[in-house]
Amino acid sequence: MRKSYLVVQLLGLLSAAAPRLSKCGNKLLEPCFCGEQFVDQSTMFVVNCTNTGFTNTDVLLDLPEQTEVLIFSGNHIPSLPSNLFGENAYMSRLKVIDLTNNGIREIRGKTFHHVANVERLVLDHNNISIADEEDKNFHHPRVFSNFVNLQELHLTNAFADNTDSALADDLHDIFVNSNLTKLYKLHLEQNEIKNFKDETVFCDLPDLHDLHLGDNDIPSLNFDVTCLRKLRYLDLEFNNITEFTQRELDALDALATSPGREENLQVEVNGNPLKCESVIRRFYPWTQTSRVQVRHLENLECAQAKYGKKYPVKVMSLIESRHVKISQSLTVLLAVLLCVLISLMVAYFYLKRDQMRSRFSPILEAITRKVQYTTIEAQDV
C-alpha cells in the first residue's frame, strides 16, 4: 500500500518535471518556466526565470533555440557579462528581453550580440551606470548598438542615483552612439533626470513616436523636439517645470505643423510647479489655438504664491473666475454708461425745452385730436 503510494508520487513528480526539462532542454534552467504562452496577442515560446535566485547569467548561454520571449527578472546580476547569450549564439527568434529588477550596475560593451531581431528590451528598476569612471574602456560602449530592430526600450528607474552629469553622459552614450533607428517607444521615467549632455540627445531616434519622461527633475523643455518628426506623445508629467517660454511653445508648434505629419502631437504636463501668472498669460492661451493637444488640461494645476507660500490652484477655475470678473466689470461699465447717457438726454431736453415745445406741439395736438375722434367713432358704433 505504502510502496505503491510512493511510486505514484514519484511518477507524479517525474511527469511534472519532465515537460519542463524537455521544454527548457537544459538542467540549469530548471527553476524557470519554458513553453508556449499567449503574450501580446500571439502565442510565443517563453522562457520565464522570475525570482529564481540566479546570481549570474550562465543559464542564458544555453537558451532553447526557439525562445521568443525571455523574462529574467528579480535575480541578482550586478554586472552583465560580454556576450550574454554566448559568443556564437544567434537567437534569431528572440523578440523580447526583459531584465527587470536584477540590481544590474554595469553593462559591458559587447553584452548584447546577435540580437538583430529583438523588438523590446526592458531594463526597468536597475542600478545602471554606463559611463564608468574607473574604466575608461567602458566610456563609450555603444551598448545598444546591435539592436537594429529595437522598437521599445524601457528604462524606467533603470539608472543608479548618480550625479547629474554622469547620468547625462549615460543617456548621451545610449542614444547618440547607438543605432536605434527603429525605436518607436522610449520609457525613461523615475530617473532623476535634470539635464542632457546635449540638446540633440534624442535626434538620432528618427522613428520615435512616444517619449516618456515623467517623474524626473527636468526644469524646462531642455532638449530638441523639432528633430523628432514622428513624435506623437510627449510625457513631461511630474517634473520641475515652472513655465514654458514662447520659444519652447513655438518649437512644439513647429513640430505639430511640420509637413507630412500623420498623427497629432499630444503632450502631458500635469504635476509640474507651473507658475499661475505664466500659465494664464502664455500657456493657457496657447493651448486654445495650438495644434498640439495638451492632455488632461481640465485637471491642470498651477502654483500660486500667496503670503510667501505656494498653493496649487486649478487652472480652469482660475480662468473661469477671471471670466466672471471680466463680465462683472463689463456689466458695471454698461450701467454707468447708460446712466450717463440718460442724464445727458435729460439735460439736453431740459435746455432745449422751449424749442421742443414749439416743434412738437402741433404734432401733439394732432395726435390728441385723432385720439378724440377715434373715441367718438368707437362710441357711435
Ligand SMILES: *[C@@H]1O[C@H](CO)[C@@H](O)[C@H](O)[C@H]1NC(C)=O
Ligand atoms: C513570469 O513568471 C512570474 C512568476 O512566476 C509571473 O508572475 C509572470 O506573470 C510571468 N510572466 C509572463 C509573461 O508569463
Ligand SMILES: *[C@@H]1O[C@H](CO)[C@@H](O)[C@H](O)[C@H]1NC(C)=O
Ligand atoms: C546602486 O549602486 C550604488 C553604487 O553605484 C550603491 O551604493 C547602491 O546601494 C546600489 N543600489 C541598489 C539598489 O543596488
Ligand SMILES: *[C@@H]1O[C@H](CO)[C@@H](O)[C@H](O)[C@H]1NC(C)=O
Ligand atoms: C546603423 O544601421 C544601419 C542599418 O540599419 C546601417 O546602414 C548603418 O551603417 C548603421 N550605422 C552605424 C553607425 O552603425
Ligand SMILES: *[C@@H]1O[C@H](CO)[C@@H](O)[C@H](O)[C@H]1NC(C)=O
Ligand atoms: C526644482 O527647481 C527649483 C528652482 O526652480 C530648484 O530650486 C530645485 O532644486 C529643483 N528641484 C530639483 C529636484 O531639481
